[in-house]
Amino acid sequence: WLPERYYQGERRPGDVLPEWASLVDVYPTILDLAGADSAGVDLHGRSLLPLLRGETVAWRDSTFIEFSGLNGLSTSMVTVRHGDFKYGWNCTNQDELYDLQADPYETNNLIAATEYAPIVQEMRERLAAWMVETKFPGQAFFRASRLGLFRSWLDGQTGQNPRGRTMGRRYPQGT
Numbered sequence: 001w002l003p004e005r006y007y008q009g010e011r012r013p014g015d016v017l018p019e020w021a022s023l024v025d026v027y028p029t030i031l032d033l034a035g036a037d038s039a040g041v042d043l044h045g046r047s048l049l050p051l052l053r054g055e056t057v058a059w060r061d062s063t064f065i066e067f068s069g070l071n072g073l074s075t076s077m078v079t080v081r082h083g084d085f086k087y088g089w090n091c092t093n094q095d096e097l098y099d100l101q102a103d104p105y106e107t108n109n110l111i112a113a114t115e116y117a118p119i120v121q122e123m124r125e126r127l128a129a130w131m132v133e134t135k136f137p138g139q140a141f142f143r144a145s146r147l148g149l150f151r152s153w154l155d156g157q158t159g160q161n162p163r164g165r166t167m168g169r170r171y172p173q174g175t
Contacts, residue, residue: 020063087123
């Protein structure tokens with residue numbers, strides 16, 4: 001999608017690179033192409049131009065996706081892809097974990113398989129870190145419901161819900 005003058009060395013349009021790119025990288029790339037100074041601007045993505053130029057740069061090892069529904073179906077899912085695994089936090093339903101090497105069409109949800117528990121935990125921690133970095137509005141609920149941090153979440157609240165009831169009496173202590 002860029003003229004060949006932006007590619008250098010062996011890189012050509014249509015090449016598949018091993019680095020993860022995301023839609024959040026498009027805006028910083030456009031700023032870079034325009035020569036705009038983005039220093040001090042809170043951007044979640046990075047310019048793709050160094051990769052297209054064949055430069056060696058430190059790059060992310062995961063990518064994150066937000067999904068808010070399809071054809072009138074209201075749902076909220078946030079997904080992290082790392083290596084061959086894809087974990088999806090579905091805040092209103094069961095989470096999902098797929099091994100995309102073995103199951104590229106995501107037909108076998110591994111979330112309940114005990115042998116994948118360490119991978120689930122790692123993916124949840126990656127997602128929690130991304131939520132903090134991007135100031136994701138649902139991070140408190142995610143941490144409370146998926147990382148077992150009910151008590152620390154409640155301690156950060158005012159102690160009262162909007163109806164004036166004490167929250168600490170209604171939710172489990174967690175670990």
